[in-house]
Amino acid sequence: DGGITQSPKYLFRKEGQNVTLSCEQNLNHDAMYWYRQDPGQGLRLIYYSQIVNDFQKGDIAEGYSVSREKKESFPLTVTSAQKNPTAFYLCASTPVHRLGTDTQYFGPGTRLTVL
Amino acid sequence: RKEVEQDPGPFNVPEGATVAFNCTYSNSASQSFFWYRQDCRKEPKLLMSVYSSGNEDGRFTAQLNRASQYISLLIRDSKLSDSATYLCVVNMGGSARQLTFGSGTQLTVLP
Numbered sequence: 001d002g003g004i005t006q007s008p009k010y011l012f013r014k015e016g017q018n019v020t021l022s023c024e025q026n027l028n029h030d031a032m033y034w035y036r037q038d039p040g041q042g043l044r045l046i047y048y049s050q051i052v053n054d055f056q057k058g059d060i061a062e063g064y065s066v067s068r069e070k071k072e073s074f075p076l077t078v079t080s081a082q083k084n085p086t087a088f089y090l091c092a093s094t095p096v097h098r099l100g101t102d103t104q105y106f107g108p109g110t111r112l113t114v115l
Numbered sequence: 116r117k118e119v120e121q122d123p124g125p126f127n128v129p130e131g132a133t134v135a136f137n138c139t140y141s142n143s144a145s146q147s148f149f150w151y152r153q154d155c156r157k158e159p160k161l162l163m164s165v166y167s168s169g170n171e172d173g174r175f176t177a178q179l180n181r182a183s184q185y186i187s188l189l190i191r192d193s194k195l196s197d198s199a200t201y202l203c204v205v206n207m208g209g210s211a212r213q214l215t216f217g218s219g220t221q222l223t224v225l226p
Contacts, residue, residue: 035216040123043159043191045147062209092157103149106158 003027004107006091011112012039013078014087020075021110022057023091030095032074036060039086054085078112118142119205121217122134129225135204136220138203139185149204151190152175153219157200194226 004025006013013019023032031050035043045058068074074114078085088111093106118141129133140148147166151159163170165177165186176189190197203217 041118042218044215046218088156103161103164108161109158111156114159 002095004091006089006107006109006110009108010112013112013114015114016080016089018077018079019112021078021089021091021112023070023074023076023093023107025074025093025105025107026072027093027095027105028071029093029105030071031069031093033092033094034058034064034066034074034076034089035090035111041089046076069093084114087112117217118207119203119215119217121201121203121220123218123220125192125221125223126165127195127223127225130193130195132224133191133192134193134222136188136201136203137185137220138205138217139183140203140205140215141184142205142207143181143184143207145184145207148177148179148186148190149206150186151202151204151216153200153202155199159192162201169175190222193222195224198222198224 007022018093033048034046037043044060047055047058047066052068052071055066055068062099065077088109090109091107094104098101129156145210148163150162152162153159163177169178174191175196197212200219200221205215
């Protein structure tokens, strides 16, 4: 079945550790995104990528890093520099280069908790 | 002022009721609009796109008022399964940096 997968579903991290969240899609979509959602708030854009080997910062990129070595994969690393990383992280993709005017399809999310 | 603003609710309505949500946006140049549904601890899923003067899909109707810069979502004959958070999403101008999410309106349909 086609879709977006994220792993792990739940992740616990000690303060000071870097962690990497996986996002894979087999929809042949060009653009991929990472969002963060905090309780009672809307989604905020962390990073996005329109094509392989290219990505741009979103509104809250500080403390995060990404790579886009393959079209199917867009992993997000939450570094120790991110001051408040506990949140629900959502990966999404769209099929064409014209970002924002096409439906975004979301993965099931990763819930990160810093202990 | 938030760029996309929604009444957070919660809205508690009986089964069969009609309920309406409003969403206002600050950028008059916004180009397209969406309603997403998000169940508790799940990912958002597209409910409806709103591109022109409005959109209807079964029990759901979305309206756009560009002059007043708001969109609305009307749910008729509400079902228990409609209980969720409804997110208003606005494309401010055609790139991912300009896709802005409201914080959502929580709906609970009561038996």
